[in-house]
Amino acid sequence: MRIHVSDLLDGDRLSNDVFNHYGLHVLSKGAQITKTEISRLIQHQIDFIDIEERISISPEPLQRTLETTVNPKWLPTVKPIYENAVKTIQELFSSALNEGKVDTAVVDNILHPLLNNLQLERDVVSMLLLLNTQDDYTYQHSVQVGMLSYYLATWLDYSPEECTKIGRAGFLHDIGKSKINDDILNKPEKLSTDEFDEVKRHTIYGHDIILESFQDNDLALTALQHHERMDGSGYPHALKDDEIHPYARIVAVVDIYSAMISARVYQKERDLLYVLRELYRLSFTELDPVTTHAFIRHMIPNFIGKNVLLNNEEMGIIIMTHPTEFFRPLVQIGEDFIDMSIERDYEIKQVFL
Template sequence: MSLLRIHVTEIIEGDQLINDIFNNYGLHVLSNGTRLYKKEVSRLLQHQIDFVEILDREATDKPEKRTLESTVTPKWLPTVGPVYESAVNCFQQLFEQALESGTIDTKQVQSVTEPLLNNLQLERDVVSMLLLLNSHSSYTYQHSVQVSMLSYYLATWLGYSLEEATLIGQAGFLHDIGKCRIPESILNKPAKLTEHEFAEVKLHTVYGHEIILGSFQEELLAIAALQHHERIDGSGYPNGLKGDEIHPIAMIIAVVDIYSAMISTRVYQQERDLLYVLRELYRLSFDQLDPNTTHTFIKHMIPNFIGKKVRMNNDQYGIIVMTHPTDFFRPLIQIGDTFIDLTQERGYEIVHVYM
């Protein structure tokens, strides 16, 4: 049997270990025969494993060799992918239905959101999942499905039951349904909106509240649509609510709505670096967004960056090895054979994360 001894940074997706891996304390890390993907490499880095022995790549039957920077196709994708696309298509139908009749089919909402949200339990790397599922569908439709998924996740992280989280996920799915009454020329305008146009956009919260109240017996879904642009300092709309005047479910949707909007490419916006978006949410948590809700979201999203390649402010490239539980944006970075703790080395900054 032919083998290769390589540094962990040289691993190619699908490489196969030929022996058990133990860390310096004798703890078992990975088993002989394990195929190496992003999660396995992340584990090796966390345990400070520098070199591994793999089966010679010429002896394997991998049809394609891809570096770890490339997109992984995880086990859940064949299941969740079609459900995701179905949800995007369903929202488009609901959008058109709401514009035409002023109501939506509640059974249709449940039939598409429940399998989507149930399947989310298969995967916890939310960052990679959204990027893998991203399609070329209309922003409005896809955004609503993403907000549904993220609302569900955040609700579970905040301690809501699965039943409650499913309701919150449905609220996220419907939060923008009122945009069906906003002219497409305004929704997709590439230039800055006029004061009149922006006033019209703000009304989507009121329209959504009306449509949902006329369709569902669950008032919380309507309240979430009405209040998801309210801000705890009173700067939001449509009613300028403050603090506890805003329903907790609307606070959840406010956080994930901003996250999904900022990571998306639109006619008037290029997508932003994912770590930058979380930093922006952190900044908003001091005046506009509920701090506990926002920090819970960030705390659970940050570990998804472990194993991701980054570019530093000195133009060096490294890999995120560990994240910090409170200093969210200053993880442990490996650059070559060197480990840099950004909580101690304050001169270093991450400028881009590669997914």
């Protein structure tokens, strides 16, 4: 029985060994399918496999993961939805400024179309890089953090209801910036001490706006605490470890990722690999390690099939990623294969998306 990987069900069994298009063995005949096996198949860009005839069928197919190569055919459909979400976020900021609260229905009207159209998208990295522009940074950032917070929550095995709520928290995490003067937010030079103190108050403003709008303490605390850090170096209250709300720990990781990967008035967008390496470094001090490593582990497979420049100036292509050695994949150079988890002299200098 030949079937597309997106239609696999928990409990299906392979009727044949599975190899990727480089001839590398991926799964063995008789293997029982779970979410892990589906993720591995998608990582290797395998579309169809053979399974044994089903005896019993689970009522719901497993959710697809995002770790394969982008297909630009979605762009005409997704781009207007994304742009409308950015525009609506801008309107929410205006409402928060003028009225001190936002319409809960408007927030969900942004959230649901994005998730319905994008949760099956296989390469969220390339998708966001393609959609990202230098315009409307604050509003695009809110949309991207909302989307990625939702994905990260699913990777951390939150319930569907909580994943949606965490996505909503991501969309609203910076709503307090509506109270900050645009001249400060968009200032290309270094902020003065007074200006930075004012920017930091957006967490408190956001907490108050959300409580006035939703009466939802989880969402309000996420806005208040998304700049808190596990080592107590964050703001506004220098909280540590478990003092920080779990939702805020998720949004903190995504907030830093989106900020670093985006083009802003005062910085050039960073190389994707550099950003993930920086998150990994921060996971030992400022960011929750479990949350951060889950994010990196699910983002790294997006590099499969991408061209890379190594530290010896050779060009190669990433064939497989490593589940724990995040930045040491299997790379093909011509006819040769280099397992960077073993051959430690090699480093990746740049990934070409």
